[in-house]
Amino acid sequence: MADMATRYVHRFGADIGDAEPKKLLGGKGAGLSEMTRLEIPVPPGFTIDTNACRAWMDTEGEVEGLDAQVAEALAALEADVGRALGDAGDPLLVSVRSGAAISMPGMMDTILNLGLNDETVEGLAAKSGDRRFAFDAYRRLLDMYGDVVLGVEREHFEGAMRALKGEKGDPDMDDTGLDAEALEELCRRYRAIIDEKADRPFPQDPRAQLDGAIAAVFDSWDNPRARRYRKMNEIPESLGTAVNVQAMVFGNMGDDCGSGVLFTRSPSTGARDLFGEFLQNAQGEDVVAGIRTPRPLTKSAARRGQAKDALEDVMPGPFETLSEIAARLEKHYRDMQDIEFTIEKGRTFILQTRTGKRTAHAAVRIAVEMVDEGLIDRDTAVLRVPPDSLEQLLHATLPEPGELEKRGVKPIAKGLPASPGAAVGQIVMDADEAEKLAEEGKAVVLVRRETSPEDIHGMKAAKGIVTATGGMTSHAAVVARGLGKCCVAGASGLDVDYAGRKVRARSPGGETVELEPGELITLDGTHGLIYRGELDVGSAATIPELERLMEWADGHRRLRIRANADTPSGARTARSYGAEGIGLCRTEHMFFAQDRLEAVRCMVLAGPHPDVREKWLAKLEPMQREDFVEIFRAMDGLPVTIRLLDWPLHEFLPREARDLQAVSQALGVDVEVVRRRALELHETNPMLGHRGVRVGLTSPEIYRMQTRAILHAAAECAAEGVDVRPEIMLPVVALAEELAALRPIVEEAAREALASKGAEVDYLIGTMIELPRACLVAGALAEHAEFFSFGTNDLTQTTLGISRDDAGRFLPFYVHDPGGLMEADPFARLDVHGVGELVRTGTERGRARREALKVGLCGEHGGDPRSIDFCHRIGLDYVSCSPPRLPIARLAAAQAAIRAETSDGA
Numbered sequence: 039m040a041d042m043a044t045r046y047v048h049r050f051g052a053d054i055g056d057a058e059p060k061k062l063l064g065g066k067g068a069g070l071s072e073m074t075r076l077e078i079p080v081p082p083g084f085t086i087d088t089n090a091c092r093a094w095m096d097t098e099g100e101v102e103g104l105d106a107q108v109a110e111a112l113a114a115l116e117a118d119v120g121r122a123l124g125d126a127g128d129p130l131l132v133s134v135r136s137g138a139a140i141s142m143p144g145m146m147d148t149i150l151n152l153g154l155n156d157e158t159v160e161g162l163a164a165k166s167g168d169r170r171f172a173f174d175a176y177r178r179l180l181d182m183y184g185d186v187v188l189g190v191e192r193e194h195f196e197g198a199m200r201a202l203k204g205e206k207g208d209p210d211m212d213d214t215g216l217d218a219e220a221l222e223e224l225c226r227r228y229r230a231i232i233d234e235k236a237d238r239p240f241p242q243d244p245r246a247q248l249d250g251a252i253a254a255v256f257d258s259w260d261n262p263r264a265r266r267y268r269k270m271n272e273i274p275e276s277l278g279t280a281v282n283v284q285a286m287v288f289g290n291m292g293d294d295c296g297s298g299v300l301f302t303r304s305p306s307t308g309a310r311d312l313f314g315e316f317l318q319n320a321q322g323e324d325v326v327a328g329i330r331t332p333r334p335l336t337k338s339a340a341r342r343g344q345a346k347d348a349l350e351d352v353m354p355g356p357f358e359t360l361s362e363i364a365a366r367l368e369k370h371y372r373d374m375q376d377i378e379f380t381i382e383k384g385r386t387f388i389l390q391t392r393t394g395k396r397t398a399h400a401a402v403r404i405a406v407e408m409v410d411e412g413l414i415d416r417d418t419a420v421l422r423v424p425p426d427s428l429e430q431l432l433h434a435t436l437p438e439p440g441e442l443e444k445r446g447v448k449p450i451a452k453g454l455p456a457s458p459g460a461a462v463g464q465i466v467m468d469a470d471e472a473e474k475l476a477e478e479g480k481a482v483v484l485v486r487r488e489t490s491p492e493d494i495h496g497m498k499a500a501k502g503i504v505t506a507t508g509g510m511t512s513h514a515a516v517v518a519r520g521l522g523k524c525c526v527a528g529a530s531g532l533d534v535d536y537a538g539r540k541v542r543a544r545s546p547g548g549e550t551v552e553l554e555p556g557e558l559i560t561l562d563g564t565h566g567l568i569y570r571g572e573l574d575v576g577s578a579a580t581i582p583e584l585e586r587l588m589e590w591a592d593g594h595r596r597l598r599i600r601a602n603a604d605t606p607s608g609a610r611t612a613r614s615y616g617a618e619g620i621g622l623c624r625t626e627h628m629f630f631a632q633d634r635l636e637a638v639r640c641m642v643l644a645g646p647h648p649d650v651r652e653k654w655l656a657k658l659e660p661m662q663r664e665d666f667v668e669i670f671r672a673m674d675g676l677p678v679t680i681r682l683l684d685w686p687l688h689e690f691l692p693r694e695a696r697d698l699q700a701v702s703q704a705l706g707v708d709v710e711v712v713r714r715r716a717l718e719l720h721e722t723n724p725m726l727g728h729r730g731v732r733v734g735l736t737s738p739e740i741y742r743m744q745t746r747a748i749l750h751a752a753a754e755c756a757a758e759g760v761d762v763r764p765e766i767m768l769p770v771v772a773l774a775e776e777l778a779a780l781r782p783i784v785e786e787a788a789r790e791a792l793a794s795k796g797a798e799v800d801y802l803i804g805t806m807i808e809l810p811r812a813c814l815v816a817g818a819l820a821e822h823a824e825f826f827s828f829g830t831n832d833l834t835q836t837t838l839g840i841s842r843d844d845a846g847r848f849l850p851f852y853v854h855d856p857g858g859l860m861e862a863d864p865f866a867r868l869d870v871h872g873v874g875e876l877v878r879t880g881t882e883r884g885r886a887r888r889e890a891l892k893v894g895l896c897g898e899h900g901g902d903p904r905s906i907d908f909c910h911r912i913g914l915d916y917v918s919c920s921p922p923r924l925p926i927a928r929l930a931a932a933q934a935a936i937r938a939e940t941s942d943g944a
Contacts, residue, residue, distance in 0.1 A: 047107035064280030066137030083284030084111035091278030129158035170218035188236035308403030398427035453529030455566035456515035461502025469496025524563035591932035598916035606668030619676040621918020666751035730770025745787035753797035774818035808832035813880035830897030868905035903930035910934035
């Protein structure tokens with residue numbers, strides 16, 4: 039049981055001592071409390087903190103002292119507003135909302151209008167003078183409470199609503215078309231549904247309603263969609279949620295009322311303009327649920343001919359108040375804010391403020407412009423952009439709509455540009471199916487009337503998202519921007535027929551087309567357009583602010599960032615992304631071109647005699663040399679680490695009859711001889727077979743050829759004035775004796791190559807560490823190696839005993855299932871407690887023997903921000919990753935350095 043002295047309930051604005059506000063009160067509660075202190079117009083209320091949630095989980099709902107504290111806070115709230123919960127004449131109504139420390143939009147549950155029952159609804163009707171408003175509020179409570187607390191599926195309430203609208207003559211009418219009599223009838227039907235479907239009746243006692251709602255919000259922390267969202271976004275399970283109980287203000291009392299969402303800057307582009315939407319005569323849930331298409335806040339954001347519908351024109355006074363509050367909050371928090379508001383009879387109230395989710399484009403622009411505005415410093419700007427979000431900047435784009443129209447390509451539907459970019463995929467109408475098809479490698483676009491939190495897994499799996507309803511702040515839009523997915527929302531010309539498995543699209547020109555699941559469509563999220571079929575896409579446009587941000591980031595980095603590149607074109611691309619060298623050039627990848635592949639196959643299958651293999655090596659050597667020349671030119675002045683042959687032999691052996699025939703003809707032997715030799719070379723587990731240094735020792739002529747090609751190319755480039763810095767890497771080493779035997783072979787070939795050119799070129803010889811034993815004997819290896827490069831792809835496989843080629847059959851259970859056994863996929867993020875400790879050990883032991891040892895990491899983890907942070911902390915010199923992830927790695931390395939500087943200075 040919890041200690042009676044533990045304080046769980048805090049009134050908005052109350053002193054919480056040294057506690058961290060977001061951790062204790064959740065993001066929503068912290069914002070409400072802070073705004074109350076700033077004298078922002080916030081409806082009063084109280085927060086039940088995250089400690090109570092954790093205690094609730096531990097005690098199965100028996101939190102000692104909690105009930106009394108809620109009663110005390112409720113009494114204070116009643117005194118503040120001059121109304122009482124359950125008062126038949128002038129009832130207090132409250133909202134009950136979740137609020138985790140880290141924003142989880144739409145993942146947990148909310149209940150509005152709590153306190154209404156068959157008696158108080160009459161009091162509300164009389165007090166407000168608006169019977170329609172009172173019963174509209176009551177039907178909303180019955181719907182939400184029935185769903186969230188009593189477990190009645192929402193489709194039952196939606197069905198009753200549709201049926202009643204049909205009886206009134208228009209099943210598609212807006213909810214606002216139902217009069218007071220219709221809403222009263224709807225409430226009767228909703229109560230009958232609850233009586234039939236729930237295991238207990240709707241409570242008429244408002245305090246019992248409140249207790250049930252609090253319990254439901256706490257329990258929603260553990261609902262499947264919330265757990266899935268936390269897993270996807272790596273939010274700790276232990277945080278818990280707070281519960282915010284707040285006096286209701288009403289946006290649905292008439293045309294001088296409304297609810298909406300605003301951002302202090304555009305969450306799509308970062309432009310410094312008030313951005314948002316509202317609905318007149320509506321509650322806030324209508325806006326985020328996407329069941330009605332909202333109106334813009336500003337006249338400038340309105341579509342042509344609709345400026346008169348903007349809040350700025352409809353309610354200029356409240357708009358001006360909102361603009362002033364938005365400016366105050368952004369300046370106070372020094373970041374773009376996402377604000378929920380309600381206007382009640384012309385009065386403006388703020389229900390929430392939080393840091394706004396944004397696209398990568400917006401994040402970069404906002405960070406840089408806030409430095410220019412003096413709101414934040416450069417370090418803060420660098421820390422403010424999530425490195426992984428930069429992937430969004432590489433999204434495909436389509437030509438401008440006008441250019442496409444000139445080619446005769448017209449959109450089949452138009453909606454709102456909810457999240458920029460372009461996406462191509464086949465239509466899928468169900469989130470589960472989207473996830474299933476994506477796992478099969480298919481590109482899908484999720485097409486829905488509107489999305490809900492239950493669709494999150496399908497949204498993550500899809501290339502793009504389309505909704506027929508909703509606006510720029512609907513669930514689909516907010517989640518898509520957070521996921522970096524292209525999204526077109528509110529495409530009113532779409533009719534999504536789930537039962538008939540059809541999507542009917544009406545183009546801006548009036549033409550109608552019918553689509554079926556499986557058909558390809560192309561989305562233009564930048565302009566809100568949908569095209570039939572697959573269109574060609576191009577690379578993303580350059581964002582001017584990114585260059586400045588990356589300059590600031592590069593000024594902080596200690597870790598150097600190299601690229602994995604195996605071809606001249608790859609090297610040039612890497613340099614354009616800011617690579618500071620090549621950390622891994624896989625020479626075996628140079629052999630996959632058809633003209634080279636046949637020579638490699640002949641070399642492998644020619645027989646056991648080295649002199650026979652030399653003939654085929656002689657054909658390959660000039661090809662390799664030409665590649666190295668171009669790579670050195672591209673990397674002028676930067677190091678190039680070249681891994682000598684580490685083939686997966688099975689990838690080179692011929693299988694098809696035509697390939698066997700081609701090799702037999704080239705070698706001048708019978709095809710059966712070739713087939714037999716290929717079978718003899720078959721390996722049960724090629725990853726642990728005849729590869730790497732083992733090939734160099736048993737067939738040294740191969741490594742001699744490659745060394746000659748490298749140094750001949752280096753000498754040729756040096757003669758041109760190119761600053762060449764070759765680093766020759768010997769892979770898959772387990773024994774110091776292997777290096778001791780192989781290094782002289784490489785050095786001899788290098789001397790001969792340079793002597794033949796009359797050149798002097800400095801080069802390094804090092805090793806790639808991919809085996810646990812190599813980490814443990816790193817001191818002995820360092821006697822023969824001037825650098826280490828940790829190949830963490832294979833080191834992860836050999837440490838965990840998991841083949842990444844086969845892990846897909848079981849690894850999702852370890853990683854993705856709720857309560858999974860691993861925090862992340864170990865092939866995507868470095869297992870710092872296992873593989874990471876081996877890297878740390880190898881680095882320390884290697885440098886203890888050779889102080890100047892250069893150490894890097896060249897696995898896929900070299901592009902993962904958390905892995906990069908670990909590499910910085912243990913003192914590696916560089917990481918290497920694929921070229922598209924170079925900006926991500928550069929930014930992550932800078933953030934690691936800033937965090938370390940801040941920690942050291944603390």
